[in-house]
């Protein structure tokens with residue numbers, strides 16, 4: 001049997017090139033040799049997005065983003081989390097096997113608690129149960145579909161380790177392999193794509209290059225990337241420049257080495273380095289941008305693709321849930 005690759009993206013905003021290199025591209029590469037199941041984690045987005053119109057819009061945009069980037073719905077089961085009710089049934093069952101202490105250690109929850117303590121607020125101020133139990137719902141997404149590998153950026157690996165821990169607790173309890181143990185697939189080269197300010201590119205830092213920015217905006221953003229004060233003639237270290245780190249992601253045969261040499265020789269200013277970056281970014285993103293616009297102008301097509309995907313996904317989900325229910329003594 002072929003191995004399974006699964007991943008999801010929360011529709012909490014516009015896709016950026018960190019998502020593209022950290023999650024979408026590696027996932028599409030894996031889809032060539034694995035059975036792939038990719039989805040839009042819309043219930044995960046509900047934790048932070050309470051504006052319905054905005055959420056509907058980002059669900060379609062993230063779906064169009066996947067398709068524009070090359071997802072082939074005939075080869076990948078592509079669906080919305082919300083269309084698979086078994087996810088929520090499994091999440092409830094997994095709750096019974098998840099120590100509360102494990103959730104206390106989750107990075108996102110810990111970060112919220114720490115921020116509250118720095119501000120002198122109650123530890124749990126602004127924390128809803130969706131945030132606290134986030135890793136359980138994510139474990140359900142993963143375990144429901146017999147996932148072997150989960151392509152994600154580095155920030156998500158803790159969640160996948162938690163899913164594996166919870167699955168092991170279930171299998172140990174019933175002395176049988178009810179749930180398959182997943183592992184994260186993190187591509188080291190793209191584990192942390194830097195943003196405009198050199199920190200990890202993230203919506204929450206406001207330092208992103210959107211995947212579908214119009215050409216003019218794209219150039220403006222690239223020209224805004226922070227640099228040091230080295231002059232044109234000074235040799236520059238490509239390894240410490242986020243302009244070069246980004247360039248490397250888009251470069252093709254030989255381009256990376258050639259540009260690194262120019263950095264080291266001196267004689268190339270930051271303005272020119274940014275122009276070189278803009279050229280390779282635009283070369284890769286222009287066709288994807290066009291495809292994205294075309295898809296969004298026919299949203300019913302996107303909805304159809306997602307509905308067809310859900311139909312293919314549900315029998316797999318049902319099989320997992322019934323296996324678990326039988327072992328647990330709920331079905332007899």
Ligand code: ADP
Pocket residue numbers: 009010012018019020021022023151152153154155156190191192193194200201202203204
């Ligand atoms: P954001 O941090 O902007 O909110 P998400 O948390 O929605 O992004 O991330 C969706 C997917 O993209 C995850 O698999 C995540 O690991 C990956 N990802 C996000 N930002 C980056 C980045 N800067 N570098 C590598 N991968 C990333």
Ligand code: TRP
Pocket residue numbers: 006007008009010041044137138141142150152156159
């Ligand atoms: N938590 C992931 C993120 O923030 C999104 C996600 C939800 C996911 N369920 C998943 C990723 C299952 C991989 C597998 O990016």
